[in-house]
Amino acid sequence: MSAHPQILVIDDELQILRALRTILGQQQYTVHVAHTGEEGLALAAAIQPDVIILDLGLPDINGIEVCSRLRTWSEVPVIILSAHENDQEKVAALDAGADDYLTKPFSADELMARIRVALRHRARTSGAKAAVIQAGNVVIDLAAHLVTRAGAPVKLTATEFKLLAYLASNAGRVLTHQSILTHVWGYAEDSQMEYLRVYIRQLRQKLEENPRNPQLILTESGIGYRLMT
Amino acid sequence: MKPFFLILRPLWRVIAAVLTVGGYSVLLILLKDYFTTSIVALLYLVPVVVSAAFWGGLAGITASILSFLIFNYYFLHPVYTFAVSQPQDILAMFVLLGVAMLISNLMARAQQRLQLVQAREREMRQLYELSAALTGQTDARRVMHILAQRLETIFPGTVAEIQVDTAGMRFAIREPDEPVQHPAANPVRVPLYASRGQIGQIVLYGHANVISLDQERLLQTCASQGAVALERAILAENETRARVLEESDKLKTAILSSVSHELRTPLATIQASATSLFNPDVEFDPEARGELQALLIEEVEHLTQLVGNLLNMSRIEAGALKLQCQWNSLAEIVDTAMRRLRRSAARQRIEVDVADDLPLVYVDQVLMEQVFVNLIGNSLKFAPPETPIRVSALLEGASMQVTVSNQGPPIPAEHIGHIFEKFYLIPGMDSMRGTGLGLSICQGIVEAHGGKIWAENLEKGVAFRFSLPNVSQDNLAGLLPEEEE
Numbered sequence: 001m002s003a004h005p006q007i008l009v010i011d012d013e014l015q016i017l018r019a020l021r022t023i024l025g026q027q028q029y030t031v032h033v034a035h036t037g038e039e040g041l042a043l044a045a046a047i048q049p050d051v052i053i054l055d056l057g058l059p060d061i062n063g064i065e066v067c068s069r070l071r072t073w074s075e076v077p078v079i080i081l082s083a084h085e086n087d088q089e090k091v092a093a094l095d096a097g098a099d100d101y102l103t104k105p106f107s108a109d110e111l112m113a114r115i116r117v118a119l120r121h122r123a124r125t126s127g128a129k130a131a132v133i134q135a136g137n138v139v140i141d142l143a144a145h146l147v148t149r150a151g152a153p154v155k156l157t158a159t160e161f162k163l164l165a166y167l168a169s170n171a172g173r174v175l176t177h178q179s180i181l182t183h184v185w186g187y188a189e190d191s192q193m194e195y196l197r198v199y200i201r202q203l204r205q206k207l208e209e210n211p212r213n214p215q216l217i218l219t220e221s222g223i224g225y226r227l228m229t
Numbered sequence: 230m231k232p233f234f235l236i237l238r239p240l241w242r243v244i245a246a247v248l249t250v251g252g253y254s255v256l257l258i259l260l261k262d263y264f265t266t267s268i269v270a271l272l273y274l275v276p277v278v279v280s281a282a283f284w285g286g287l288a289g290i291t292a293s294i295l296s297f298l299i300f301n302y303y304f305l306h307p308v309y310t311f312a313v314s315q316p317q318d319i320l321a322m323f324v325l326l327g328v329a330m331l332i333s334n335l336m337a338r339a340q341q342r343l344q345l346v347q348a349r350e351r352e353m354r355q356l357y358e359l360s361a362a363l364t365g366q367t368d369a370r371r372v373m374h375i376l377a378q379r380l381e382t383i384f385p386g387t388v389a390e391i392q393v394d395t396a397g398m399r400f401a402i403r404e405p406d407e408p409v410q411h412p413a414a415n416p417v418r419v420p421l422y423a424s425r426g427q428i429g430q431i432v433l434y435g436h437a438n439v440i441s442l443d444q445e446r447l448l449q450t451c452a453s454q455g456a457v458a459l460e461r462a463i464l465a466e467n468e469t470r471a472r473v474l475e476e477s478d479k480l481k482t483a484i485l486s487s488v489s490h491e492l493r494t495p496l497a498t499i500q501a502s503a504t505s506l507f508n509p510d511v512e513f514d515p516e517a518r519g520e521l522q523a524l525l526i527e528e529v530e531h532l533t534q535l536v537g538n539l540l541n542m543s544r545i546e547a548g549a550l551k552l553q554c555q556w557n558s559l560a561e562i563v564d565t566a567m568r569r570l571r572r573s574a575a576r577q578r579i580e581v582d583v584a585d586d587l588p589l590v591y592v593d594q595v596l597m598e599q600v601f602v603n604l605i606g607n608s609l610k611f612a613p614p615e616t617p618i619r620v621s622a623l624l625e626g627a628s629m630q631v632t633v634s635n636q637g638p639p640i641p642a643e644h645i646g647h648i649f650e651k652f653y654l655i656p657g658m659d660s661m662r663g664t665g666l667g668l669s670i671c672q673g674i675v676e677a678h679g680g681k682i683w684a685e686n687l688e689k690g691v692a693f694r695f696s697l698p699n700v701s702q703d704n705l706a707g708l709l710p711e712e713e714e
Contacts (some may be wrong), residue, residue, distance in 0.1 A: 222595035
């Protein structure tokens with residue numbers, strides 16, 4: 001077993017595989033490759049990778065199904081790759097347990113950033129949960145229910161804190177509207193979206209340097225939100 | 230039930246004739262002393278004519294015979310017997326019978342002719358109504374519906390089914406649209422013949438098994454009218470389909486010619502830069518190397534955007550634009566669009582005047598962001614450097630009015646109505662890169678949201694404006710529940 005993080009790439013496009021193998025190999029990752037969903041699932045069970053990169057357009061089974069089948073026995077972070085036109089599919093895959101997504105075409109920087117977040121998140125979930133999260137000059141102490149910005153305490157309402165806490169405990173990862181609504185409000189209905197928009201604006205006004213050019217809480221159009229650390 | 234009524238109806242007529250003659254006879258018997266027998270014989274023609282006129286031949290003949298008998302019994306000597314003593318009375322009696330029968334017969338024939346004429350007239354009216362209803366129909370299903378409805382009116386109590394089976398289509402329409410109660414009962418089938426052979430058939434369920442010759446003739450006429458209308462509609466549909474295909478073919482040609490240039494330019498840059506970087510004989514200094522790499526990235530981004538535009542356009546064209554509408558903050562959408570435009574907007578100042586506490590709008594976040602990216606991107610392309618671009622949104626009445634304005638050159642009046650058309654480029658401005666897709670995508674997206682988009686020349690510059698109709702009732706402050714901090 002190599003000490004380098006193991007990455008499993010499930011994609012049927014040879015050129016993409018070739019590029020990813022080279023790029024990831026350069027970054028000291030050990031790369032495994034599967035061309036179909038079934039092969040990917042089998043390989044995932046055999047090598048127990050640290051991160052899975054999964055293309056949604058596989059020839060045999062739907063990427064969403066790969067996610068949900070994987071989730072029945074594994075918590076390994078899954079980053080999905082998808083073509084631009086199927087936003088709905090991305091959301092479905094995320095709701096089925098994928099951790100993050102990249103839209104083709106994507107840059108190597110974006111891919112690396114996502115992989116780093118996924119690895120960090122994996123380390124965090126497998127070990128003790130981080131109680132203190134730092135994002136820019138904002139520090140979120142989940143245990144103490146304390147949020148400071150540049151050292152000064154920030155007053156948040158209960159819902160604002162709940163929302164921020166959920167974003168923070170998944171720092172760096174995209175969270176779908178649905179999962180945010182379910183975690184913070186307990187149920188996900190279209191009408192609840194209005195509250196989510198309002199609370200996100202409130203949080204940005206309290207935490208961002210410039211709420212109109214947010215650096216901490218990013219909007220992922222059509223998908224959800226992401227807290228950057 | 231029906232046959233029973235059919236027997237009863239002539240019976241009632243005969244009874245009516247009997248009653249009329251009987252009543253009339255009572256009156257005559259009471260006034261017996263005032264009339265001679267020959268006058269009475271003459272007077273008996275009245276109930277006969279009345280019966281024949283009102284209740285037809287059978288009633289007329291019944292009235293004739295009854296009058297003959299009563300006249301004999303009550304008025305001819307010896308009275309209260311059917312015997313006749315005077316020979317002249319015998320003559321009067323048989324003249325009455327003869328004339329009465331003749332009149333009945335004539336009246337009945339006139340009646341029949343009238344009924345025939347009325348039936349013809351009704352038929353003509355029904356056929357006229359059918360042809361009027363079918364005129365100008367270009368939708369085959371609609372034609373079938375009309376035909377079935379008319380048939381159901383013309384033949385009450387039946388279920389009319391129209392079946393069409395041609396190369397292009399195969400379906401059936403039934404009126405009233407309910408399951409046939411006795412599908413086994415022999416339906417009446419009439420083929421629909423058009424100029425190129427049979428295109429389907431009419432099936433009439435629930436009609437009495439035997440239909441009269443007249444009804445069959447009517448049904449045939451309806452069928453031939455229906456077949457002609459149906460054929461016309463099918464041909465029209467085929468023609469429309471052919472035209473759509475031709476249009477889309479033209480569109481594809483236009484896309485190819487417009488896009489191939491746009492695709493080649495970045496591809497040429499990419500090829501040149503990549504092969505240079507790959508050339509082992511050339512030592513690039515870091516600056517040149519960086520420049521080539523930056524070019525690669527920029528041109529790839531350019532290509533990506535182009536492909537995205539083409540995809541969006543083809544989806545709008547195909548009517549496949551599925552809106553994922555949610556309540557969205559317009560400010561958030563503009564801010565996200567600005568983030569995407571950050572790099573290309575470096576040379577210009579973009580002033581955003583979209584308050585973040587405006588009421589939410591019910592829109593597709595991704596597509597609406599694309600509208601802003603395209604409109605602002607368009608302004609960035611045409612406005613001179615260092616001039617500001619303004620993005621603003623205001624609530625006007627029940628809709629949100631959005632404006633993206635720049636200080637670029639005015640759009641010539643003859644072009645301003647066309648700039649939202651696909652591939653429309655203003656002549657003389659083609660030094661700019663463009664496919665003429667950005668604005669038509671904006672239009673497609675805004676209209677899919679039920680809004681309108683247009684361009685206006687300002688005193689200084691150009692404004693692109695669009696409206697969004699689905700705006701939430703409350704502004705944001707009103708939405709927020711009170712909560713302890």
